[in-house]
Amino acid sequence: MDGAKSRKTAGRHKDHDERRETGMSGVGSEASGDASGGELKLHITETIQSLTRDLQNEMKSLKADLKRELADFKDEFGNDFKKEFNNFRSEVNQKLQTVAEDVRDHGARMIEVEKRIEEVESANTELKNALLHTLKHQKLLRAQLTDLEGRSRHNNVRIYGIKEGAEGTSMIHFIDSFLKKELGLENNTDLQIQRAHRSLGPKPQNEEVSRSILVNFQRYDVKDRILKTAWSKKITFEGRAVTVAHDLPTEVNNKLREYKDIKKVLKEKQIRFQTPYPAKMRIHWESGPRTYNNAAEVREDMNKRGFQVEPRQTPEISWEQRLARSVHWNRVDGGCSTRAREKLEAFRRQPD
Incomplete structure (x- = not known):
């Protein structure tokens, strides 16, 4: 026991010394x-x-x-x-x-x-x-x-509606007898026909179509009397209507064709009109007659007056x-x- 105490005491002294040294x-x-x-x-x-x-x-x-x-x-x-x-x-x-x-x-x-x-x-x-x-x-x-x-054709007339071949061998004799018969002229009347022939061109194949006949008179008064008489009567040949008209130049005829629809309207309205030479138109309105130089003037005036006239398609x-x-x-x-x-x-x- 003493030994253990002495060892503990010695240990404490040792620790104290170590701490002090430390x-x-x-x-x-x-x-x-x-x-x-x-x-x-x-x-x-x-x-x-x-x-x-x-x-x-x-x-x-x-x-x-x-x-x-x-x-x-x-x-x-x-x-x-x-x-x-x-x-x-x-x-x-x-x-x-x-x-x-x-x-x-x-x-x-x-x-x-x-x-x-x-x-x-x-x-x-x-x-x-x-x-x-x-x-x-x-x-x-x-x-x-x-x-x-036109002056060279002044004494000419054209006859439409006589079939081809009806004139026989002499056109002048045929036309002379035809006019005297259809117009009621005396047989001894001298028409003084200078020339008579078909219009130039080939003979048509269709028998229903015929060329016009051109007749030249020596005197204008005879030609004028023939026209007026023919226009006052209805002429036929073998059941076909025959028309007698002036022989006009081609240019004048082309201008007159432009009045075709105008003439139709005037006839329907029973308005008197004329086509003086060369290609004018005189219309007798209620206000008085008026002369136009071409178809365009007529169309314009008629449209203003209330008439329906169509203009030309290609002027x-x-x-x-x-x-x-x-x-x-x-x-x-x-x-x-x-x-x-x-x-x-x-x-x-x-x-x-």
């Missing part, structure tokens, strides 16, 4: 630790200062390098830009010189074109005036020719109207080049 060593460690911390802070401060100086030196070096590189880039870029600009200016000058030459060439060609256009305009105007004069003169000659043709266009439609401009004094210069004067740049 405390003594701790005090020494703290003193040495304070000395080491100061050195560390000083070392860190020196290291930071060194790094700062190195960084500042590197920044200065980098700044100097950047300035040097920027200066080199500036010089290089300036040289390259000047070189490219000089090349570009040379190309532009060369192209401008080419364009200027083209403009001068085009200007010379335009002057030549203007001159030729002016000549064409002058020639076209002269040709147009000459053509209009020729058409006017041709129209006058045609009217005179139609008048002469005839004169050559004068066609010529006017084909040329949409008229030449004025001064010529093409003069007018062009006058218009370009408005765009001339005024000096500063």
